[in-house]
Amino acid sequence: MPKKSDYKLKAGAVISFFGQSQAYxxxxxxNEVAEKYLAMNPANANLFAELPDDWKARVAAYTEHNADGSDNTPHMTEAEALEIIKSKDEQIAENEAAIALRDARIAELEADRDFPPAEDENPSEKDLEIENLRMELGNANEQLAATTEERDNLLKEVENLKKENKGLKQSNAMLKKKVGTDTQSEANAE
Incomplete structure (x- = not known):
């Protein structure tokens, strides 16, 4: 069982991280979750009813410790994700074209099979070719399904990045507003 946290949220306050279903x-x-949340934006301190006296130092230490990117947050930009999606879409188009060619060749071979073979033809060779084409088609279908699934995952990641970007912009706006209010208060005090 985890040690009791040194941080306590206000009544009704909930912490969640973008792209994760866990809520706190x-x-x-x-302590780690609270420090991660505060490292994202120190203004998040207003959600806490209790903070340890050294919370700023702890958050700084958490930030320094996780500066190498080991906090498992996505580090792909939206442009990079869109480029990968474009590449996967091109692969899907190529696979679909290859499947269409194989389907046409299979249909052609099956139509030829309905006619009696010429004296110099060996029907077993055609049967082998049809079977090989069917196996290739099955492999291509599996590859297409995997590529489509990967593309769908990338599309979801792009959506998540867009949402995260929106949240960061809102936090930035709130922080700028708070800094502006603090500056105005200081000016009025003088």
């Missing part, structure tokens, strides 16, 4: 309340909050 005071009941399941850990």
């Amino acid at each position: 309340t005071s009941a399941n909050l850990t």
